[in-house]
Amino acid sequence: SQTIHQWPATLVQPVGSPLSLECTVEGTSNPNLYWYRQAAGRGLQLLFYSVGIGQISSEVPQNLSASRPQDRQFILSSKKLLLSDSGFYLCAWSVGGARQPQHFGDGTRLSIL
Amino acid sequence: AQKVTQAQTEISVVEKEDVTLDCVYETRDTTYYLFWYKQPPSGELVFLIRRNSFDEQNEISGRYSWNFQKSTSSFNFTITASQVVDSAVYFCALSEVRGAAGNKLTFGGGTRVLVKP
Numbered sequence: 001s002q003t004i005h006q007w008p009a010t011l012v013q014p015v016g017s018p019l020s021l022e023c024t025v026e027g028t029s030n031p032n033l034y035w036y037r038q039a040a041g042r043g044l045q046l047l048f049y050s051v052g053i054g055q056i057s058s059e060v061p062q063n064l065s066a067s068r069p070q071d072r073q074f075i076l077s078s079k080k081l082l083l084s085d086s087g088f089y090l091c092a093w094s095v096g097g098a099r100q101p102q103h104f105g106d107g108t109r110l111s112i113l
Numbered sequence: 114a115q116k117v118t119q120a121q122t123e124i125s126v127v128e129k130e131d132v133t134l135d136c137v138y139e140t141r142d143t144t145y146y147l148f149w150y151k152q153p154p155s156g157e158l159v160f161l162i163r164r165n166s167f168d169e170q171n172e173i174s175g176r177y178s179w180n181f182q183k184s185t186s187s188f189n190f191t192i193t194a195s196q197v198v199d200s201a202v203y204f205c206a207l208s209e210v211r212g213a214a215g216n217k218l219t220f221g222g223g224t225r226v227l228v229k230p
Binding site for chain 1: 120144145146148155156157160162163165171204208209210216217218220222223228
């Protein structure tokens with residue numbers, strides 16, 4: 001069966017520090033991969049999605065970037081964190097087209113001090 | 114552009130009461146898919162159900178039921194005889210048909226359900 005791993009679960013970082021969040025999927029090949037951010041008490045905002053290695057689409061201009069160095073690995077990064085980067089970050093995967101649900105990881109709670 | 118609206122931000126009920134969550138969507142696509150997800154306090158999103166735009170048959174699964182009405186662009190979700198474990202945030206989502214380019218979901222703002230014992 002397919003599983004998705006996301007780490008770390010929680011992270012406290014100072015303003016201006018770099019960021020690297022990692023997400024890996026097991027049990028499937030060539031998944032679509034997604035990064036979302038959820039601000040406190042708010043809905044989900046799609047940040048990036050990828051349909052293949054090295055293929056990244058950005059949904060909103062921001063201080064973050066994403067990379068997909070391997071088929072089942074998706075990384076969210078920043079060179080310098082801002083206070084506004086605080087939130088709950090969720091990675092998700094899907095296979096196939098629009099009818100297929102996305103399946104989510106457990107999330108990373110990021111606090112910027 | 115697609116849009117999903119969940120007008121209810123929070124619903125509080127006493128255990129065993131029924132709860133209905135509203136979802137209204139906007140899309141220009143003639144073929145689309147609708148989803149409901151549950152986010153318990155632990156944070157992960159759990160997929161509950163998918164509905165095709167061309168299938169308006171309503172569905173019941175245990176204590177959950179869904180009412181899809183294309184004429185009013187609504188996809189409502191009912192929990193019958195609610196339990197404390199149903200306390201969570203529930204999200205409605207709409208899938209943009211992009212062929213082989215994945216499935217981009219547009220989420221509503223979520224409805225927080227609090228079931229009191």
